[in-house]
Amino acid sequence: MKFQNLFFLKIVFFLLFFSCNNNDDDDNSDDNPLAIRDAAEQAIVDDNILKSYLETHFYNYEDFSSAPNDYSISIKIDSLDESNDDKNPLINYVQEKEVIVKQDGIDIPQKLYYIIVREGKGVKPNNVDSTFVSYKGSLVNGFIFDQRDVPIWFDLAKVVKGFRMGMTNLKSGTYEINLNGTYTFKDYGQGIFFIPSALGYFNNSVGGIPAYSPLIFTVNFLTLATADHDSDGLDSYLEDINLDGDPLNDDTDQDSAPNLYDPDDDNDGVFTINELDKDGDGVIDDTDGDGIPDYLDPNISS
Numbered sequence: 001m002k003f004q005n006l007f008f009l010k011i012v013f014f015l016l017f018f019s020c021n022n023n024d025d026d027d028n029s030d031d032n033p034l035a036i037r038d039a040a041e042q043a044i045v046d047d048n049i050l051k052s053y054l055e056t057h058f059y060n061y062e063d064f065s066s067a068p069n070d071y072s073i074s075i076k077i078d079s080l081d082e083s084n085d086d087k088n089p090l091i092n093y094v095q096e097k098e099v100i101v102k103q104d105g106i107d108i109p110q111k112l113y114y115i116i117v118r119e120g121k122g123v124k125p126n127n128v129d130s131t132f133v134s135y136k137g138s139l140v141n142g143f144i145f146d147q148r149d150v151p152i153w154f155d156l157a158k159v160v161k162g163f164r165m166g167m168t169n170l171k172s173g174t175y176e177i178n179l180n181g182t183y184t185f186k187d188y189g190q191g192i193f194f195i196p197s198a199l200g201y202f203n204n205s206v207g208g209i210p211a212y213s214p215l216i217f218t219v220n221f222l223t224l225a226t227a228d229h230d231s232d233g234l235d236s237y238l239e240d241i242n243l244d245g246d247p248l249n250d251d252t253d254q255d256s257a258p259n260l261y262d263p264d265d266d267n268d269g270v271f272t273i274n275e276l277d278k279d280g281d282g283v284i285d286d287t288d289g290d291g292i293p294d295y296l297d298p299n300i301s302s
Contacts, residue, residue, distance in 0.1 A: 036203045037212065039103040043110050046196035046214045050113060053140045053216075054091040056080050059192065061088065064117055071186050075117055075218040090115065094194070099165050100244075101198045112162055113194035120171030120189030120221060126237035127164045128157040128247050128260060130225045131172075136218045145208050151185075151222055157229065157236065157248060157260065162195030163217060170221045189221040229260045232272035232295075236260040241296070252296050268301040275300070 060076045067073060080087060094113045101108050125131050131154050137146040156164035173188025195215040205211045227236045239259040240247040250259045253267035265272045275295040278285055285294045294300040 039101060039108045039110075039198045039202070042202075042212060043108065043196055043198060046198070046212075047111050049140060050111075050194045050196065050214050051091070053214075054094055054113065054194065055089050057090050058084070058087040059090060059093075059115070059117070061093070061117075068118075069186075071188070074220075075190060075192060077192070077216070077218070090192075095169075097165065097169070099161065099199055101161070108198070110162075110196050110198050112165055112196070112199060114166050114169055115192040116169060117190040117192065118188070120173055121187040122172030122174065122189075122223070124169070124171050125156065125167055125221075125224045126226070126235075127168050127245070128155075128229070128236045129227050130155050131167060132222045132224065133167075134220045134222075138216050139209065139213055140216065143208070151220070153225075155227065157227070160195070160200045160215070162193060162199030162215065165199070166191070166193035166195070166217070167219070167221065170219070172221055172223045175223065185222045188223075189219075191219050191221075193217045193219065227260075230263045230272075232263050232265070233276050234272065234295075239265075253298070266296050266298045268298045270301050 057077055057079050059078075060073075063073050063076075077090070078084070080089060093115045095116070097112045097114065098109045099112050101110055132151050133154050134148050134151045135146075136144060136148075138144045156167060170189030170191050173185050175183045175185045177183055193216070195217070197212045197214055200213065200215045201209055201211070203211050209215070228234065229236045236247055239250055241250040241252060241259060247260045248258050251257065251262070252259055252265050253262070255262065255267055259265045263271050263273070272295040276284055276293075278294075286292065286297075287294050287300050288297070290297070
């Protein structure tokens with residue numbers, strides 16, 4: 001039996017196992033097809049699917065090792081079969097990162113797998129920066145749902161969590177401006193992200209992607225721009241007030257606008273940019289010395 005066939009048999013087994021172990025008394029049972037699945041249970045299913053994929057596929061690692069300075073080489077993934085079973089599977093190269101999602105107020109860990117094909121020689125982005133990338137997105141069955149061969153700017157605050165957290169493991173590159181005004185990039189990061197559905201679109205079906213689909217991205221990370229989404233003088237990554245690594249869930253004044261999108265973080269009528277450093281000494285102000293910066297303190301509005 002070919003490895004590729006084995007991979008899809010494993011997927012069928014895991015899905016059958018998952019469906020057969022639903023609690024008949026649970027509101028999320030098959031009797032209610034619109035019910036959102038339990039993220040912890042789905043994480044197990046997704047992890048098994050991704051591990052099976054990693055065990056039965058490989059990438060063109062030999063191309064990169066034989067030509068380390070050739071940036072015309074693209075990442076290619078193929079299935080293992082009897083004709084190439086001497087290749088090293090993806091599972092031999094992956095690293096993993098635990099990423100938390102919330103469901104019904106409960107923290108649920110998810111495993112994000114990634115491969116650093118080339119780390120890059122620049123800097124790593126923050127997970128809400130703007131990045132200049134080319135990429136290919138596909139499902140485990142090989143269906144390509146999106147592809148950009150010409151680089152595009154991606155605001156990481158607006159992409160799926162698995163992609164933006166995967167990007168923080170790569171470094172940007174360098175570039176030269178050619179005489180004709182075009183750019184030549186080199187020394188940039190290249191990698192592969194293997195994303196469980198809870199870090200993707202989860203229960204939503206988007207652009208040919210079925211609900212509860214793990215996602216695979218191959219990425220070239222050329223350069224970046226540090227973002228200040230609300231132009232308040234604070235880089236967006238610094239608006240992670242609770243220091244959990246996700247600025248998108250910080251909303252000091254509870255007005256439904258995360259701080260990184262809110263020009264008045266404490267809703268006191270004074271813009272954050274005017275409260276940060278009124279005396280110009282380079283230190284964020286805390287006028288009353290209560291440990292709360294003025295721009296987050298609604299009691300200070302001058």
